[in-house]
Amino acid sequence: MIRFDQVGLRYDAGEEILSDLDFEIRKQSFQFLTGPSGAGKTSLLRMLFLALKPTRGSISMLGRDVATLSRRDLPSIRRRIGVVFQDFRLLDHMTTFENVALPLRVRGRSEASYRQDVVDLIEWVGLGARMNAYPATMSGGEKQRAAIARALIDQPDILLADEPTGNVDPPMARRLLRLFLELNRTGTAVVIATHDFGLMDQIGARRLVLGEGRLVIQD
Amino acid sequence: MSSRTDFSSGFQPAFDRVRTIVEARAGERQTPIVPPGNVAGRALVITVAIMTFLASLTIGAVSLVSKTAAEWQNDISREITVQVIPREGLDMDAALSSVEEVARATSGVTAAARLTDSATSRLLEPWLGGDLSLDELPVPRLVVVSIDAGAPPDFDALRTRLQSEVPEARLDDHRAWVSRLVAMASAMILTGIGVLVLVLVATTLTVVFATRGAMAGNKQIVEVLHFVGARSEFIAAQFQTHFLRMGLIGALFGGSAAVVLFWMMGLWTESNQARPEADQISALFGSFAIGWSGYLGVAFVIVLVGGLTALTSRFTVVRQLSLIDMLSPVEN
Numbered sequence: 001m002i003r004f005d006q007v008g009l010r011y012d013a014g015e016e017i018l019s020d021l022d023f024e025i026r027k028q029s030f031q032f033l034t035g036p037s038g039a040g041k042t043s044l045l046r047m048l049f050l051a052l053k054p055t056r057g058s059i060s061m062l063g064r065d066v067a068t069l070s071r072r073d074l075p076s077i078r079r080r081i082g083v084v085f086q087d088f089r090l091l092d093h094m095t096t097f098e099n100v101a102l103p104l105r106v107r108g109r110s111e112a113s114y115r116q117d118v119v120d121l122i123e124w125v126g127l128g129a130r131m132n133a134y135p136a137t138m139s140g141g142e143k144q145r146a147a148i149a150r151a152l153i154d155q156p157d158i159l160l161a162d163e164p165t166g167n168v169d170p171p172m173a174r175r176l177l178r179l180f181l182e183l184n185r186t187g188t189a190v191v192i193a194t195h196d197f198g199l200m201d202q203i204g205a206r207r208l209v210l211g212e213g214r215l216v217i218q219d
Numbered sequence: 220m221s222s223r224t225d226f227s228s229g230f231q232p233a234f235d236r237v238r239t240i241v242e243a244r245a246g247e248r249q250t251p252i253v254p255p256g257n258v259a260g261r262a263l264v265i266t267v268a269i270m271t272f273l274a275s276l277t278i279g280a281v282s283l284v285s286k287t288a289a290e291w292q293n294d295i296s297r298e299i300t301v302q303v304i305p306r307e308g309l310d311m312d313a314a315l316s317s318v319e320e321v322a323r324a325t326s327g328v329t330a331a332a333r334l335t336d337s338a339t340s341r342l343l344e345p346w347l348g349g350d351l352s353l354d355e356l357p358v359p360r361l362v363v364v365s366i367d368a369g370a371p372p373d374f375d376a377l378r379t380r381l382q383s384e385v386p387e388a389r390l391d392d393h394r395a396w397v398s399r400l401v402a403m404a405s406a407m408i409l410t411g412i413g414v415l416v417l418v419l420v421a422t423t424l425t426v427v428f429a430t431r432g433a434m435a436g437n438k439q440i441v442e443v444l445h446f447v448g449a450r451s452e453f454i455a456a457q458f459q460t461h462f463l464r465m466g467l468i469g470a471l472f473g474g475s476a477a478v479v480l481f482w483m484m485g486l487w488t489e490s491n492q493a494r495p496e497a498d499q500i501s502a503l504f505g506s507f508a509i510g511w512s513g514y515l516g517v518a519f520v521i522v523l524v525g526g527l528t529a530l531t532s533r534f535t536v537v538r539q540l541s542l543i544d545m546l547s548p549v550e551n
Contacts, residue, residue, distance in 0.1 A: 049446075051543070079448035089443050093254040102252075106449035111249060150447065 001027050007057035019213045030184045032200050033193040035210030041193045045162055049083055082151030084161040088143045090135040097131050100149045125149045140167040158189040165196055253461040259433040266429040267469030270422040271524050275477030277418045278516035279509040281411035286510055288404030297368045302389045305357040314385045321384050322364045327372030330365040430531040441539045451540050458532040466528025470521040481509050
């Protein structure tokens, strides 16, 4: 589904911060992306999300060589990728329902056509009682789950989550992990960027470990 | 007390029905993607209103000056004067009658009448006092000749004929005065247009910067929409519509305030015509009406400011999006 071949990345004229990345993210796979702070996890995620170009090597994304993509092609590919940001990025003037429904709304769909799907998903992430709450009144865990629901609403092929448990307590972290596993069972590939070893130790999933600019895969 | 209870209970079902309908409608309406009001938005509306007010005032003033200048020019070109200079032994009455006859006999002249003794005395009163006797002083006398502005007479031929009949007659067609007045009026109009251009440039810049300031607070919304897969056109359209509405509201307020101000000035000069202050304004600006060109100008400014606000927001969104994608793999 996503393939990196000899990918290298550097900012400006500095040294490469990521070198010789060779890996594949397969359909319906589940993996952690880990490494110490500053190892380049966020940069790698940004490349996975087409927000950053590699300075060398090639990336194949959902069957397309990204070097051949035009700017106009990006939205349709991004719609197949769900992203959960570390800082949630919910819109403050919208309720949970409206934030979760946003990806469908920007695709031009009528509210009647997606209302039930959105309600079901919000209940699935355990926010049924917070359907009409605004982000300012929600806890970190609630915002995180709303952000996850927003990333999932259009059934993406792959979900990228940047430190999804960074702002929540251990019980909530376990609950979120169960949510990701359940999602993975329904067919979505999942990449979770984290340096929370406690979280990773709970399941024996594949680990992509970044260190000193290189990637080691622990299957 | 019981009648009050009956009253409310009688209306309660209808009230509930209305409330249900209103709530249902409100439920159907989606929250706008761009939040409707914040401090920056309100500041933008106020800035737009003030700048539109100033630009509209300038347009109204330029339109008023140009209309008044044209009127002055018309009034003055409808009249010429013939001056008869007194000389020892000249029969002034006979000379004035000859001048009147020659003038009336000329085609293009609609009337000719001497300035009466009393009118001449009044004219000279500020310089020579109230008890002036025209017989005692060799005062030049005037014949006012009204001419058809559409088909004026041949002034040179008239001058020659007058001098052959009355050598003491001097025709003044006000040409020097009119040309000076036209030059002054043109200078005023040019200055007005210059000021208008400056005000419009200042309005444009203020509106552009105020819009960009208001857009800065919406950067996160642009990014979120971008990352949930919204197309650039969709994002730009959301902001463009929102800012067009804000720009038009501000511009309508400012433009309307200027029109109302002109209208009130017109009313004031009309209702105070006898008073010296209003007389002064009437003498300068006539009816103090800015005319259709003034109203058209104000409408133009409103549309211009609304459009500028919308376009600036669009360009800002497009620039923000290109910055987000600056490092994208397709940037090459």
